[in-house]
Amino acid sequence: MALVYPRKIDLAHTPTPLQYLERASRQWGRGHRLWVKRDDLTGCTLSGNKVRKLEFIAAHAIDNGYDTLITCGGVQSNHCRATALVGAQLGLGVHLLLRGEEPADREGNLLLDQLAGAAINCYSSEYFVKNINTLFSQWQAHYADRGRKAMLVPTGGSDGIGAWGYIAACEELAADFRSAGIEQAHIVTATGSGGTQTGLTLGVALHQLPATVWGINVCDNAQYFLAKVASDTADWRRQYPDAPELDIEPRVLDGYVGQGYAIASEEVFALIAQLGRLEGLVLDPVYTGKAFAGMLAEIAAGRFQGARDIVFIHTGGVFGLFPQRAGFSRTAFTEENS
Numbered sequence: 351m352a353l354v355y356p357r358k359i360d361l362a363h364t365p366t367p368l369q370y371l372e373r374a375s376r377q378w379g380r381g382h383r384l385w386v387k388r389d390d391l392t393g394c395t396l397s398g399n400k401v402r403k404l405e406f407i408a409a410h411a412i413d414n415g416y417d418t419l420i421t422c423g424g425v426q427s428n429h430c431r432a433t434a435l436v437g438a439q440l441g442l443g444v445h446l447l448l449r450g451e452e453p454a455d456r457e458g459n460l461l462l463d464q465l466a467g468a469a470i471n472c473y474s475s476e477y478f479v480k481n482i483n484t485l486f487s488q489w490q491a492h493y494a495d496r497g498r499k500a501m502l503v504p505t506g507g508s509d510g511i512g513a514w515g516y517i518a519a520c521e522e523l524a525a526d527f528r529s530a531g532i533e534q535a536h537i538v539t540a541t542g543s544g545g546t547q548t549g550l551t552l553g554v555a556l557h558q559l560p561a562t563v564w565g566i567n568v569c570d571n572a573q574y575f576l577a578k579v580a581s582d583t584a585d586w587r588r589q590y591p592d593a594p595e596l597d598i599e600p601r602v603l604d605g606y607v608g609q610g611y612a613i614a615s616e617e618v619f620a621l622i623a624q625l626g627r628l629e630g631l632v633l634d635p636v637y638t639g640k641a642f643a644g645m646l647a648e649i650a651a652g653r654f655q656g657a658r659d660i661v662f663i664h665t666g667g668v669f670g671l672f673p674q675r676a677g678f679s680r681t682a683f684t685e686e687n688s
């Protein structure tokens with residue numbers, strides 16, 4: 351049975367390239383070929399993995415008469431920045447509920463949020479965690495009182511609608527595999543709110559890709575993400591009951607969070623600098639840097655034996671690099687770290 355997608359609005363520059371990392375494969379691959387799916391190139395400011403989800407979320411909003419998107423995330427949330435830009439591009443209002451004190455200097459993603467004209471409220475982490483559901487309802491009611499209709503978009507755009515983004519991306523990956531001669535692969539992604547992993551896991555099953563999907567969590571733990579993928583999948587199934595029955599087995603590689611969300615170790619910063627030198631590929635310390643470090647550790651431990659090819663999804667996040675520039679020690683930029 352052909353898969354029936356809901357409507358989407360074309361916002362991302364796709365297909366994104368699948369790039370072979372020749373020197374990184376030699377240095378770290380242990381016989382594997384390392385590839386990067388360049389989803390950091392889905393756009394310039396509107397870049398990264400969130401754009402794929404927002405193509406479906408924005409279409410849903412417009413088709414259902416919403417005029418405003420309310421969403422949430424950390425102060426440097428890539429998802430919030432992408433939502434702010436999508437809203438501006440489509441003439442929708444955007445209201446961002448951000449976790450963390452408002453910094454004196456608006457930079458990185460927060461500066462882009464502002465440039466895109468989003469309404470922004472920052473809350474202390476403690477208040478945010480306790481009250482986010484209430485805040486969502488209160489702000490939605492605030493817009494309703496003014497005759498507006500606000501759609502609530504969950505953290506990271508990760509839900510049954512957002513899942514379609516990476517289900518569709520798997521069609522691209524199938525074509526990439528054919529042109530690159532990839533017969534069996536491991537697909538590795540950072541997982542932060544679970545939606546990219548959910549979409550990839552469903553997409554691989556739906557499009558019968560010869561691949562296993564692994565999420566490397568950058569916060570929480572494996573148990574949390576196994577439950578999150580299951581609940582996003584259940585939401586997807588509830589909303590699209592005609593989708594084919596699937597037997598999926600999500601996989602999470604835990605152990606690379608370090609000291610906490612958005613806190614990267616010196617080793618991760620050094621790896622970001624090293625990969626920049628080696629391949630001209632730039633990662634960020636919050637998501638892709640940690641996930642890439644985790645992938646290399648798992649290669650060294652023999653996790654991916656049995657398949658020659660490993661595809662890392664570069665989910666973007668470059669704007670989160672700048673507010674964390676102090677994390678690069680002087681030695682990060684020298685060859686001594688290689």
Ligand SMILES: Cc1ncc(COP(=O)(O)O)c(C=O)c1O
Nearest residue numbers: 428506542543544546637665667
């Ligand atoms: C750059 C980047 N990579 C990866 C992720 C993780 O994606 P997801 O939230 O779909 O798990 C996010 C967002 O959380 C992100 O901003």
